[in-house]
Amino acid sequence: xxxxxxxxxxxxxxxxxxxxxxxxxxxxxxxxxxxxxxxxxxxxxxxxxxxxxxxxxxxxxxxxxxxxxxxxxxxxxxxxxxxxxxxxxxxxxxxxxxxxxxxxxxxxxxxxxxxxxxxxxxxxxxxxxxxxxxxxxxxxxxxxxxxxxxxxxxxxxxxxxxxxxxxxxxxxxxxxxxxxxxxxxxxxxxxxxxxxxxxxxxxxxxxxxxxxxxxxxxxxxxxxxxxxxxxxxxxxxxxxxxxxxxxxxxxxxxxxxxxx
Ligand code: PGA
Numbered sequence: 001x002x003x004x005x006x007x008x009x010x011x012x013x014x015x016x017x018x019x020x021x022x023x024x025x026x027x028x029x030x031x032x033x034x035x036x037x038x039x040x041x042x043x044x045x046x047x048x049x050x051x052x053x054x055x056x057x058x059x060x061x062x063x064x065x066x067x068x069x070x071x072x073x074x075x076x077x078x079x080x081x082x083x084x085x086x087x088x089x090x091x092x093x094x095x096x097x098x099x100x101x102x103x104x105x106x107x108x109x110x111x112x113x114x115x116x117x118x119x120x121x122x123x124x125x126x127x128x129x130x131x132x133x134x135x136x137x138x139x140x141x142x143x144x145x146x147x148x149x150x151x152x153x154x155x156x157x158x159x160x161x162x163x164x165x166x167x168x169x170x171x172x173x174x175x176x177x178x179x180x181x182x183x184x185x186x187x188x189x190x191x192x193x194x195x196x197x198x199x200x201x202x203x204x205x206x207x208x209x210x211x212x213x214x215x216x217x218x219x220x221x222x223x224x225x226x227x228x229x230x231x232x233x234x235x236x237x238x239x240x241x242x243x244x245x246x247x248x249x250x251x252x253x254x255x256x257x258x259x260x
Contacts, residue, residue, distance in 0.1 A: 002209050004038035004225075005165060005232035006249050007126065008239025009066060009094060009213075012045060019048035023055035025242035034246075034253040035060040038232065041092055042239075046080055053089035064092030064126070067100060070113035082121035093118040094234075096128045096152055098171045108151035115152055115164070124163045126234065127152050128213070129192070133172035141170075142191055149195050158200045165209045166192055167234045173214025175236060182227035185212045189229035221248040226255050 014022060023042060030040060043064040044052045053063050069079035085093060095118065096111035111127065118125040129148040131141035149166070156164065168188050173179045180188070189210045197205035212224055213234030224230060225248075232252060238244040 002207060002231055004252050004255075005041060005209055005211055006038060006245075006252050007041040007064065007092070007094075007167075007211065007232070007234045008043060008245055009097070009234055009236050010042070010044045010048075010239060011066065011099070011236055013240055014044065014048065016048055016051055019044045020051045020055050022240065022242055023052040023061075026245055027056050027059040027061055029242055029246040030059070030061065030249060034249050037253045038249070040249055043092070043094060049085070049088045049090065062091045063089045064094065065090045066094050066097070068093050068095075068114055068117065070110075070117040082117045082123065086121050086123060090123055092124045092126055092165070094126045094128065094167075096148065098128065098130055098169060098174060102171075108148055111148075111152045112154050116155060119156065119160050119163055124165060126165045126167050126211075128167045128169050128234070130169040130171050130174075130214075136170065136172065141188075145188065145192065146195050149192065150199065153199065158204045161196075161200060161204050162207065165211060166196075167211050167213050168192060169213035169234060175215070177215050179215040179220055179224065180212070182223050182230075185224060186227045186229050193229065216248065218244050218247045218251075221251045222255075225252050 041062045041064050042052055043066050065085045068082050068085055069076055073081055095114040100106045115125040115127055129145050131144045135141045135144050170180050192210055193205045196208055209231045211232040211234050212230050216224060216233045216235045217238045
C-alpha cells in the first residue's frame with residue numbers, strides 16, 4: 001500500500017542549534033493524525049543529522065540525508081558514506097537532486113551508484129528526476145525523464161523497487177516560485193508510472209510512491225497534493241518554517257484519497 005510522503009529538504013541552510021529548534025518545533029506541531037496517515041521526513045545538512053535525530057526521537061518523524069558518496073570508506077576527503085548515514089539514524093537518502101546534477105555535475109551513472117548503495121545499506125532512496133525549462137519548451141522532457149529513470153535505476157530489481165521513492169522536480173520550478181500546474185505534474189507522474197511499468201511491471205508501477213517538488217508552499221499545497229498520481233511533496237524553501245511545513249503536512253493528511 002502506497003503511503004503519502006512529505007519531505008523537507010533543508011538544503012545548505014540552518015546551523016546546528018537552528019536545526020535542532022526547527023526539528024523540535026515541527027515535532028511539537030505534528031499530531032497523531034498526520035503521523036498515522038503519512039510519512040514525514042526531515043533532511044537537514046549532514047552536520048545536523050545527529051541533533052535532529054535526537055530532537056525527533058520517538059516522535060515517528062523520519063530522518064533523511066541530502067546526499068551520500070557511494071564508496072564504503074577510505075581516502076575520500078570531505079565525503080560521507082551510506083553506513084555513516086545509517087548509523088546516525090537516516091532512513092532515506094535523496095539522490096539526483098537537480099542542484100547536485102547541475103552544480104556538482106553528477107551524471108545518471110553517479111546517481112545510479114548512489115541509489116544502489118542507499119538500498120544496499122538498508123535505506124530508501126528518493127531519486128529526483130526532472131527537466132530544465134529549455135527541455136520543457138523544446139518538448140523533449142519526457143525523453144529526459146525516461147533516461148534519468150532508466151539509467152538511475154539500472155540494476156535495481158522489482159523486489160528492491162519496493163523501497164524506492166521517485167521525486168518529480170521540474171528544474172524550472174525549484175526555488176523559483178513557479179510551480180507546475182496540477183495537470184502538468186499529474187501528467188508527468190502518469191508518465192513516470194508508465195516508464196516504471198515498462199521497466200518492471202504493473203504492480204511495481206502501482207505501488208511506487210511518486211512525490212512532487214518545486215516551490216510547494218502553503219498556498220499551492222492543497223491543489224498540488226490533491227492531483228491525480230501525486231503521493232506527496234519534496235519541499236525546499238517552505239520546509240524551513242515550522243508553521244509552513246506543518247501546514248503542508250496537515251493539508252496532506254486531510255486529503256483522503258491517493259489516486260493513480
Ligand atoms: P523548493 O525546493 O521547494 O525551494 O522549490 C524543492 C527542492 O529542491 O527539493
